[in-house]
Amino acid sequence: xxxxxxxxxxxxxxxxKVFAEKGYDGARVDEIAAEAGMNKAMLYYRVGDKEELYxxxxxxxxxxxxxxxxxxxxxxxxxxxxxxxxxxAIAANAAESRLVPSIIxxxxxxxxxxxxPEGMAGIGRLMETVRNLVNDGAEKGFFRRVxxxxxxFMVMGAVFTLSLTADxxxxxxxxxxxxxxxxxxxxSICGILFQGIFPGGGE
Amino acid sequence: xxxxxxxxxxxxxxxxKVFAEKGYDGARVDEIAAEAGMNKAMLYYRVGDKEELYxxxxxxxxxxxxxxxxxxxxxxxxxxxxxxxxxxAIAANAAESRLVPSIIxxxxxxxxxxxxPEGMAGIGRLMETVRNLVNDGAEKGFFRRVxxxxxxFMVMGAVFTLSLTADxxxxxxxxxxxxxxxxxxxxSICGILFQGIFPGGGE
DNA sequence: TCCCATGTTAACCATACAGTTAAACTATAC
DNA sequence: GTATAGTTTAACTGTATGGTTAACATGGGA
Numbered sequence: 001x002x003x004x005x006x007x008x009x010x011x012x013x014x015x016x017k018v019f020a021e022k023g024y025d026g027a028r029v030d031e032i033a034a035e036a037g038m039n040k041a042m043l044y045y046r047v048g049d050k051e052e053l054y055x056x057x058x059x060x061x062x063x064x065x066x067x068x069x070x071x072x073x074x075x076x077x078x079x080x081x082x083x084x085x086x087x088x089a090i091a092a093n094a095a096e097s098r099l100v101p102s103i104i105x106x107x108x109x110x111x112x113x114x115x116x117p118e119g120m121a122g123i124g125r126l127m128e129t130v131r132n133l134v135n136d137g138a139e140k141g142f143f144r145r146v147x148x149x150x151x152x153f154m155v156m157g158a159v160f161t162l163s164l165t166a167d168x169x170x171x172x173x174x175x176x177x178x179x180x181x182x183x184x185x186x187x188s189i190c191g192i193l194f195q196g197i198f199p200g201g202g203e
Numbered sequence: 204x205x206x207x208x209x210x211x212x213x214x215x216x217x218x219x220k221v222f223a224e225k226g227y228d229g230a231r232v233d234e235i236a237a238e239a240g241m242n243k244a245m246l247y248y249r250v251g252d253k254e255e256l257y258x259x260x261x262x263x264x265x266x267x268x269x270x271x272x273x274x275x276x277x278x279x280x281x282x283x284x285x286x287x288x289x290x291x292a293i294a295a296n297a298a299e300s301r302l303v304p305s306i307i308x309x310x311x312x313x314x315x316x317x318x319x320p321e322g323m324a325g326i327g328r329l330m331e332t333v334r335n336l337v338n339d340g341a342e343k344g345f346f347r348r349v350x351x352x353x354x355x356f357m358v359m360g361a362v363f364t365l366s367l368t369a370d371x372x373x374x375x376x377x378x379x380x381x382x383x384x385x386x387x388x389x390x391s392i393c394g395i396l397f398q399g400i401f402p403g404g405g406e
Numbered sequence: 407t408c409c410c411a412t413g414t415t416a417a418c419c420a421t422a423c424a425g426t427t428a429a430a431c432t433a434t435a436c
Numbered sequence: 437g438t439a440t441a442g443t444t445t446a447a448c449t450g451t452a453t454g455g456t457t458a459a460c461a462t463g464g465g466a
Contacts (some may be wrong), residue, residue, distance in 0.1 A: 006413085021313065025229035029454060033401070039415045041456080046413095050454070052334065083400070105312040108364055109305040110224065112371045116241050124375040147383075150365060150391035157360020161311055162353060168315040169352065172327040180350075188353035196399035197286070197346050197354065209443085232424060242445045244426080252422070 009035050011047055016057045018101035024054055024114055055116045058107075061100040062122045068093055073129060079137030083193065086130065088186045089154050093164040095182035101160035127152060151193070158189055214239050214250055219260045223305035227257055227317050227374055247317060258319045261310075264303040265325045282340030286396065289333065290358050291389045298367040300386035304363035330355060354396070361392055 014036035018027045024177070029050050033040040047053050072085030094101045107115050115123075131148040138145045166179035217239035221230045232253050236243040250256050275288030297304045310318050318326075334351040341348045369382035383391070 010323065021230060021316075023226050023309070023313065024225060028452090030452095040454085041415060042413085044455070053340035102312040105224070105308050108367050108371075109308040109312070110226065111367065112374075113224075120371070120375060123371070127372070127375065135279075144394075144398065144402050146395060146400050147391045150361065150380075150383075150388070151395065153364040153368065154357055154392065154395065157364040158353065158357035159360075161356040161360040164311050164314065165356065168311075168323070168326070169330070171315075172323060172330065176352075180353075185353070188350045189357065191347075192349060192354065192357065192396060192399070193403065194399050195347065196395070196397050197349050199344065199347050199399065231422090233422095244445060245443085247425070248443075290421085 006036075006038060006042060007044065008046055011038075011043060011053075012057055012060060014060060015043075015053045016103070016123060019057055020099040023106050024050075027054075028054075048079045054114070058103060058116060058119050059122075061103060062119055065090075065093055065100050065104075066122055066126050069126060070129065071135060079133055079140065079142045080194075082133045082137070084186075085149075086133075086191050087159070087189050087193070088182070090155060090159045091163075091182040091186040091189070094159050095185070098163055101163055104156075105160055105164065155189060155193075159185055209239075209241060209245060209249060211249060214241075214246060214256075215263060218246075218256045219302045219306070221262065222257060222260055225300040225316055226309050227253075230257075232256075257317070258322075261306060261319060261322050262325075264306060265322055268293075268296055268303050268307075269325055269329050272329060273332065276336060282336055282343065282345045283397075285336045285340070286354075287389075287393050289336075290362070290392050290396070291385070292361045293358060294366075294385040294389040294392075297362050298388070301366055304366055307359075308363055308367065358392060358396075362388055 011032075015032045018032045018035055022028075022031075027041065032042050032053065033043055036043070042054075043053065047056060068089045069086055072089035073082050076082040076085045082186070107119075112120060125151065130152045134143060134146065134148040134151060137143040162180065162185055169176060170178065214235075218230075218235045221235045221238055225231075225234075228264060230253070232246065233243050235256065239246070246256065250259060260321055271292045272289055275292035276285050279285035279288045310322075330352065333355045337346060337349060337351040337354060340346040365383060365388050372379060373381065
């Protein structure tokens with residue numbers, strides 16, 4: 001009996017790349033196979049059809065994403081550090097790989113119609129985590145009462161769009177500063193969240 | 204000689220709807236035709252192929268979008284009102300129709316690879332407008348020196364993702380407050396931009 | 407050595423889809 | 437009425453693509 005020569009990771013990485021670049025409908029199964037360096041039939045043998053491939057990619061990406069956010073929150077010493085941790089975690093995630101941001105943004109654009117149910121549930125948990133953090137901080141007098149959803153999507157929306165438009169922005173104005181690092185993105189956003197845009201704001 | 208029975212607007216509205224829901228690759232020309240209440244061949248007769256259909260939809264949507272932002276800025280009496288105006292204009296736009304946010308988010312997810320060149324140029328102009336406003340405000344001492352791109356994408360990212368996830372969020376937690384109005388979204392975001400999240404922040 | 411289970415692929419199939427065409431239809435001008 | 441220019445569509449074509457299959461490889465155990 002032969003040993004598995006091809007590991008699933010190779011397949012899912014290739015699939016993630018193509019799904020992120022082209023979207024679910026734009027992705028070609030043959031292209032994923034080529035990207036993974038194997039025949040298309042192999043994908044079906046190892047993982048399943050295109051839909052299953054996508055499902056696995058989404059769930060895997062979402063897990064790494066939510067895990068890193070959870071870790072940031074639970075290692076924070078207080079609500080303020082929690083918010084900063086979330087921003088940094090999301091920015092670090094996006095900097096390491098644009099695949100997840102791209103897939104999430106496409107899902108949002110499509111109203112989540114192609115999101116597997118477990119994926120939807122994962123989003124729900126993440127939103128609840130953030131809501132608890134924000135409400136907790138507000139009760140303790142750390143924060144103003146801000147809409148948790150607005151805060152979360154301001155951060156996610158900003159990080160994802162900033163990361164994904166880096167090349168575009170460079171094309172548009174080559175003289176502009178290059179792509180921001182994760183830290184730069186995080187500190188820009190935290191700066192605005194913590195101090196607002198006016199001089200002398202914040203703590 | 205017959206008169207045009209079908210106006211282009213019907214076609215472009217139908218196309219915008221389908222492109223927004225399914226993305227460029229997911230959109231079916233037959234579906235656009237059905238949505239517009241006509242035969243597929245009619246689309247080719249009136250407008251052109253799928254690519255041309257998309258190009259027109261993008262440029263039209265972008266024009267209404269950037270026009271409303273430009274109008275908001277030019278009618279503002281100062282940098283601060285300018286920022287508020289931008290946020291309100293973007294939120295109003297997104298509330299009136301989710302089509303443009305959806306298409307823009309998909310373009311961002313794809314790195315702008317399917318964006319027609321004029322569309323890219325339009326984004327450049329919009330970013331320059333925002334940059335000038337922010338830098339101008341900073342020079343006059345109204346604002347801290349914030350990254351204009353970060354500010355712009357915080358606003359756009361937040362508004363677009365908040366609008367487009369309204370249904371999703373309702374599905375996830377039916378007890379949560381319903382979809383926010385344009386004003387609610389705008390004031391949430393402006394609140395954070397102007398005062399930060401801490402109590403007593405802002406002017 | 408010969409099995410046989412697992413792994414791998416080329417070739418194939420059915421379908422869906424973008425795009426075309428030729429014919430039918432309509433309205434106006436004469 | 438009918439010729440004409442513009443409008444609309446049913447039906448068609450070619451191809452790209454998701455998915456299947458039947459054959460081929462490989463390696464370890466009897």
